[in-house]
Amino acid sequence: EQYLAERPSWVRNTIARKRRKLQREHSYEIRLYTGDDLEQAAADYNTIYKANWKGGERFTGFVPALVNTMAQQPGWLRLAILYIDGQPAAGQIWFVVHGKASIFRLAYDETWQRYFPGSILTTCLMEHVIDTDKVELIDFLVGNEHYEQDWMSECKERWGLVFVNKYEPKPLVGSLTRLLGWLKG
Numbered sequence: 001e002q003y004l005a006e007r008p009s010w011v012r013n014t015i016a017r018k019r020r021k022l023q024r025e026h027s028y029e030i031r032l033y034t035g036d037d038l039e040q041a042a043a044d045y046n047t048i049y050k051a052n053w054k055g056g057e058r059f060t061g062f063v064p065a066l067v068n069t070m071a072q073q074p075g076w077l078r079l080a081i082l083y084i085d086g087q088p089a090a091g092q093i094w095f096v097v098h099g100k101a102s103i104f105r106l107a108y109d110e111t112w113q114r115y116f117p118g119s120i121l122t123t124c125l126m127e128h129v130i131d132t133d134k135v136e137l138i139d140f141l142v143g144n145e146h147y148e149q150d151w152m153s154e155c156k157e158r159w160g161l162v163f164v165n166k167y168e169p170k171p172l173v174g175s176l177t178r179l180l181g182w183l184k185g
Contacts, residue, residue, distance in 0.1 A: 003130055004123065015123055018116040026084050026115075030124050033079040038071050044081050044088035051109040063093070063105065070095050078129065082108075082121045090117035092125055099136040101129040 004012060022028055033041035042064055070077045078094035078101070090108035094101055108118040129135045 003126060011119075014116060015119050019120055022084070022115040022120070027086075028082060028084045028089075030080060030082050030121060032128065033081070034071075034075070034077050038067070038079070041079050041081060042067060045079065045091040045093070045107070048081070048088050048091040048109050049107045051111065052107040067093060073097075078125060080121055080125050082117050084112055084115070084117070090121045092118075092121055094125055094129065096129060096133050096135060099134070101133065101135045101138045103138065103140045
């Protein structure tokens with residue numbers, strides 16, 4: 001409650017208003033998967049990801065492999081799905097390790113955009129990691145999207161170096177392609 005009270009008033013008010021609207025117009029439930037029923041959770045997350053604004057996944061095997069790896073570590077995985085009328089509408093993948101919650105992936109089905117399903121789900125996960133997991137830090141990892149600034153109290157920059165041989169153009173192109181892909185996130 002304290003954390004949410006520190007968010008901008010328009011964020012708090014919008015989430016409360018959209019949640020009430022969703023409750024009036026549809027049935028909904030939020031399920032938190034931490035390792036159980038992972039196969040169903042991953043399938044539901046993929047359904048959401050395919051229907052979101054980000055487009056398809058470039059490396060289709062990466063996210064499922066990472067989720068499975070993190071699920072094998074006790075207490076690390078937080079995969080949450082918001083279901084509206086029994087259909088997956090929003091999904092988020094977080095990792096909780098050593099007192100830090102890392103927000104890895106966020107997605108929602110644009111069909112449900114008018115209810116702000118991603119914000120409703122983020123609110124639920126924030127409450128869980130703060131009150132239940134007792135994390136000391138929550139990090140959006142890479143990126144500095146406008147919506148992230150509403151949830152975080154500070155922004156940390158990350159820097160990296162790429163070393164290439166300027167006389168070998170093929171490796172240079174490959175390195176730049178990887179770097180741009182990483183920055184795009």
